[in-house]
Amino acid sequence: MAENEDVVVLENDTLAEDDVQDWSALNAGVLKIADEALPKREGKFFDQDGSNTQMERLSDARNQMYFALLHIRGHHVKLTLRAVWCPSRMMALVPHAKGSFFKDVGVAHTYKRKKKAQGMWLSPFEVVYLVERGSLVVYLGDDSVETFLENEDLALDYEPLKKLPLSHLYALALALDLDLVDQYETYALLKRLGYLILERKVEVKHEVVPTAKPKASLWERIYLSLTLTATLLFSRLYSALYFGRVHFFSFTLVYQLLRLISTYTPGPQEMSMLPPLDHRYRIMFDVWKPSPGFSKKNPPVPDFQVSVVNVSRVPFPSISVIKAMWGQVKRRPTNVDTSKSSIKPKQSSKFVSKRDERLKRKAERDSKLDPAIRSRNDYLAKKEKLLKGGSTGTQVVLAAVDTGVINFSIFNETEFSLKSDATIADLNCLESRADHGIVWNEKVVPLNKS
Amino acid sequence: MSIAQQTLTNLVHYNLWTDVTVHDVQESAESTPYRFALLSGLPPSKLDQSDKEGLREWVIARLLEDRHSSMSEIEQFFRAIESLAPRPKRVTLALVNDDATVTYYFVHDGAIKPRQN
Amino acid sequence: MLKRRGKNFNQIYRNPLPVTLSVDKYGQIPPTSLANPVSWISLACRLLYIYSHLPPREELTKVISDEDGLTFSVADDQGSMRLWRQGFFGKGTLSRSEPSWKARVEQRLGLTNAENIASEDVTAVRRGERKAFKGLRQEAQKLEQLGRLRVLNEDEQARYKSLVDQMDAMRLGKETAESESALKDESVATDKGEPEDIGRKVQESLKISLVEEDDNFPVSELREEDRTLIDPETNTLRANLEALQLQKTEVFFLLFALDAVKVFKNDSSLLLQELFYACLGSSHSPDNKFLLDYVVYHHFRSLGYCARSGLKFGCDMILYKRGPPMLHAEYAVLVVRDGDCGWTDWPDFMALARVVGGVRKTLVLVFVECPTQEEFDEILLSELDRCALSRLFLRYKVTEVVYKRWSPSRTRD
Numbered sequence: 005m006a007e008n009e010d011v012v013v014l015e016n017d018t019l020a021e022d023d024v025q026d027w028s029a030l031n032a033g034v035l036k037i038a039d040e041a042l043p044k045r046e047g048k049f050f051d052q053d054g055s056n057t058q059m060e061r062l063s064d065a066r067n068q069m070y071f072a073l074l075h076i077r078g079h080h081v082k083l084t085l086r087a088v089w090c091p092s093r094m095m096a097l098v099p100h101a102k103g104s105f106f107k108d109v110g111v112a113h114t115y116k117r118k119k120k121a122q123g124m125w126l127s128p129f130e131v132v133y134l135v136e137r138g139s140l141v142v143y144l145g146d147d148s149v150e151t152f153l154e155n156e157d158l159a160l161d162y163e164p165l166k167k168l169p170l171s172h173l174y175a176l177a178l179a180l181d182l183d184l185v186d187q188y189e190t191y192a193l194l195k196r197l198g199y200l201i202l203e204r205k206v207e208v209k210h211e212v213v214p215t216a217k218p219k220a221s222l223w224e225r226i227y228l229s230l231t232l233t234a235t236l237l238f239s240r241l242y243s244a245l246y247f248g249r250v251h252f253f254s255f256t257l258v259y260q261l262l263r264l265i266s267t268y269t270p271g272p273q274e275m276s277m278l279p280p281l282d283h284r285y286r287i288m289f290d291v292w293k294p295s296p297g298f299s300k301k302n303p304p305v306p307d308f309q310v311s312v313v314n315v316s317r318v319p320f321p322s323i324s325v326i327k328a329m330w331g332q333v334k335r336r337p338t339n340v341d342t343s344k345s346s347i348k349p350k351q352s353s354k355f356v357s358k359r360d361e362r363l364k365r366k367a368e369r370d371s372k373l374d375p376a377i378r379s380r381n382d383y384l385a386k387k388e389k390l391l392k393g394g395s396t397g398t399q400v401v402l403a404a405v406d407t408g409v410i411n412f413s414i415f416n417e418t419e420f421s422l423k424s425d426a427t428i429a430d431l432n433c434l435e436s437r438a439d440h441g442i443v444w445n446e447k448v449v450p451l452n453k454s
Numbered sequence: 455m456s457i458a459q460q461t462l463t464n465l466v467h468y469n470l471w472t473d474v475t476v477h478d479v480q481e482s483a484e485s486t487p488y489r490f491a492l493l494s495g496l497p498p499s500k501l502d503q504s505d506k507e508g509l510r511e512w513v514i515a516r517l518l519e520d521r522h523s524s525m526s527e528i529e530q531f532f533r534a535i536e537s538l539a540p541r542p543k544r545v546t547l548a549l550v551n552d553d554a555t556v557t558y559y560f561v562h563d564g565a566i567k568p569r570q571n
Numbered sequence: 572m573l574k575r576r577g578k579n580f581n582q583i584y585r586n587p588l589p590v591t592l593s594v595d596k597y598g599q600i601p602p603t604s605l606a607n608p609v610s611w612i613s614l615a616c617r618l619l620y621i622y623s624h625l626p627p628r629e630e631l632t633k634v635i636s637d638e639d640g641l642t643f644s645v646a647d648d649q650g651s652m653r654l655w656r657q658g659f660f661g662k663g664t665l666s667r668s669e670p671s672w673k674a675r676v677e678q679r680l681g682l683t684n685a686e687n688i689a690s691e692d693v694t695a696v697r698r699g700e701r702k703a704f705k706g707l708r709q710e711a712q713k714l715e716q717l718g719r720l721r722v723l724n725e726d727e728q729a730r731y732k733s734l735v736d737q738m739d740a741m742r743l744g745k746e747t748a749e750s751e752s753a754l755k756d757e758s759v760a761t762d763k764g765e766p767e768d769i770g771r772k773v774q775e776s777l778k779i780s781l782v783e784e785d786d787n788f789p790v791s792e793l794r795e796e797d798r799t800l801i802d803p804e805t806n807t808l809r810a811n812l813e814a815l816q817l818q819k820t821e822v823f824f825l826l827f828a829l830d831a832v833k834v835f836k837n838d839s840s841l842l843l844q845e846l847f848y849a850c851l852g853s854s855h856s857p858d859n860k861f862l863l864d865y866v867v868y869h870h871f872r873s874l875g876y877c878a879r880s881g882l883k884f885g886c887d888m889i890l891y892k893r894g895p896p897m898l899h900a901e902y903a904v905l906v907v908r909d910g911d912c913g914w915t916d917w918p919d920f921m922a923l924a925r926v927v928g929g930v931r932k933t934l935v936l937v938f939v940e941c942p943t944q945e946e947f948d949e950i951l952l953s954e955l956d957r958c959a960l961s962r963l964f965l966r967y968k969v970t971e972v973v974y975k976r977w978s979p980s981r982t983r984d
Binding site: 053055056057058193194197198199250251252253254255258259262263264265266267268293294308315319320322323324326327391392393394401404406411412413414415416417418419420421441442443444 | 586587588590592593594600621622626716719720828866869870871872873874875876892901907909910912913914915916917920921924933935936938961964965967968969970971972973974975976977978979980982983984
């Protein structure tokens with residue numbers, strides 16, 4: 005509908021996340037003051053009217069912020085985590101690692117002479133993050149640390165060491181390189197949102213192995229070679245010469261005949277031609293959605309693979325950069341349907357979300373549909389997913405940082421022609437077609453009618 | 455068809471304006487790199503809630519592909535009108551595209567309070 | 572030429588390109604089954620029948636090129652209708668997309684009794700509703716402001732409450748309409764028409780205006796501009812002021828790829844080669860903007876998409892499955908020359924991404940790899956017939972990238 009082109013979605017806009025900070029949430033339960041008098045959060049005033057009501061609400065909001073900042077920040081003595089910053093290694097050692105922070109933080113250190121203790125090396129990002137959130141106290145290390153690593157002492161003597169204020173730690177950990185601050189801000193933002201993050205230490209090298217084609221039955225092979233010959237023939241004797249001179253039996257044939265422009269087809273051949281990646285765009289972080297079974301020693305394929313660039317120093321990527329980034333992406337083994345395995349068993353709860361309800365209703369509707377229509381719908385839905393979200397599942401996230409403001413972009417590898425081997429195999433499971441890329445819709449023929 | 459003529463047709467027969475006239479633009483000493491046409495007319499209903507009823511609108515027509523504009527060019531728009539009538543608070547800029555689409559924008563003479571969407 | 576709903580769609584828009592299938596003209600291929608030899612015979616007969624005829628060929632649509640050679644338009648109604656209905660080519664010069672000016676004006680001036688809904692009318696109703704909502708909101712906000720300065724009296728409070736209720740009702744109505752149409756979207760195989768609701772509203776509003784015209788809309792109140800349009804003797808429009816205007820990529824596709832049009836300039840018809848050079852303009856290089864656009868246009872057209880100008884969204888083209896009357900455009904396409912560093916900058920790109928995201932389309936970057944200048948020149952030296960041009964376009968290669976914005980706060984769970 006052309007007329008809907010100018011409908012701009014304002015509700016549920018993605019901007020909503022940039023909403024005003026509500027400090028009162030932090031104060032809930034701690035402050036008795038003005039709890040009831042606090043106005044409900046509502047739309048911002050469009051205009052200043054000079055009334056007392058507006059001024060009062062403004063000062064209320066400010067007071068909430070001041071109170072929130074006044075809270076005493078600290079942790080229980082028994083839970084205190086301490087670390088020592090080693091300038092020579094540009095890392096911090098947590099001599100005794102305990103608590104829940106280390107699921108995706110730190111590299112374990114095994115002491116040669118103290119079997120019972122467990123040390124942990126933290127990267128600059130990790131140590132700054134933990135100190136910023138008030139979970140870790142850091143000291144400036146000296147030679148005693150190196151000694152401690154080798155000797156049998158169970159406890160490190162912090163007494164002679166200097167406690168590092170946050171500002172000093174920033175200078176030690178993040179001042180070496182302009183990009184470190186951007187990278188840290190990206191790391192901290194994702195960490196605070198609850199993601200699991202590991203720094204990417206080494207480049208990914210993909211071995212280019214030509215994938216073995218799935219064995220096709222004799223008939224399929226004959227059919228395929230026939231269509232291949234036909235397509236080759238057509239592409240040699242091109243096109244419009246034939247309009248009005250050749251009989252056409254379907255529009256799919258017309259479209260096949262029109263095919264002229266070559267396309268990028270993901271696969272081993274393209275992989276082998278990848279350019280080297282400009283160091284500025286290298287993938288910095290592997291990111292996972294929170295999951296209880298995560299192990300940093302043996303992590304699964306990341307949900308997001310993030311590269312960090314500063315908008316004032318690094319230009320928007322060209323296609324060769326994007327392709328090279330795809331080359332650095334860790335991939336799931338091909339032909340594994342991940343959509344099914346990722347569905348977690350639903351907890352039994354009386355609460356039914358709108359989404360679940362909609363899915364349920366859809367399932368009910370689907371069950372009443374003709375099987376032919378249902379399978380056609382499944383096929384079309386799968387195709388839709390491949391086209392809108394990238395047909396190979398390979399994607400890279402680019403975090404563009406502008407003085408602390410971070411915008412995340414995803415670049416998905418795709419091909420609208422849908423003719424890479426993996427994609428064809430994927431789609432042929434649902435519906436066998438000579439050409440999946442052509443979206444001209446044939447009519448659905450209900451099974452029970454024929 | 456000239457941009458003036460295209461805009462006139464669009465105003466009268468697409469947007470239903472009445473009494474639309476094309477005015478001559480006086481060549482000024484500091485000429486702009488791109489030509490523009492000056493029109494005026496009466497819209498079927500007022501274009502902004504705060505407008506007076508029956509206000510005559512000034513329209514500047516320009517080709518979209520002549521991309522660049524400048525403050526001095528915008529000043530030229532107002533000068534051109536001033537030679538015919540009192541300087542208006544705003545003009546309507548009509549950008550004419552090669553697919554016969556005309557898109558309209560307000561250009562205000564100075565800063566104004568943003569409109570609530 | 573106006574929007575019709577339901578089953579008619581499949582009939583009116585049955586051809587996705589201005590090409591006639593032999594089976595549509597000479598009869599469909601009968602169903603055959605291996606087990607039934609009689610069905611083979613009827614199949615053979617049908618094929619024999621089809622091949623004994625010449626392939627169907629429609630009359631070429633006449634496209635007129637402007638003096639300057641930059642605009643191309645179709646003036647006759649039949650040609651416009653053919654190109655619009657069969658592949659959605661072009662745009663009405665006085666309409667948003669489908670040329671509907673004549674029908675709209677006849678409706679507006681009461682020259683017809685037909686009850687048609689043009690897409691422009693649907694928009695008008697929606698804009699009217701939005702305007703009414705803003706009126707209510709303005710009044711409510713004034714009362715709110717007053718309420719912050721002094722206590723509202725009873726009348727004012729009652730008025731405020733009724734305003735809020737009215738606004739809530741309008742919002743609710745919008746939400747239900749949206750969720751209903753969202754439900755419709757889920758079943759991919761069904762055709763998506765206008766939501767029932769808006770169709771009904773438009774019908775109603777048109778009826779009201781018709782009644783007004785009959786009773787108290789005397790001819791004397793017609794705009795002077797309208798009166799000159801009407802022939803008083805027959806009470807019909809003197810002329811259709813509207814033409815179907817085609818973009819360069821569209822004309823070239825229709826001539827080069829489909830051989831469905833004939834292009835005239837100053838009353839003489841243009842050769843394919845002449846049209847090619849007219850579209851190319853003065854820059855004879857392989858990365859000429861027209862060539863890049865055409866390569867991408869041809870690519871998506873050959874996959875069965877309907878590609879139209881993306882001007883309103885700040886991109887090069889938008890892609891429809893089938894076409895504008897049935898489905899929204901789903902993709903916004905940006906054409907980029909492969910190998911260009913600094914082809915955009917961050918703020919420009921983010922602005923585009925936001926606009927495209929805001930209208931719920933998927934942004935696709937299409938990078939075009941070009942042949943070298945030598946290869947290009949070599950082909951241009953030869954006689955530029957269809958074969959030579961095909962050889963040229965075979966040297967281009969496109970890479971698509973689907974862009975998405977990631978909001979980490981929304982994808983965690």
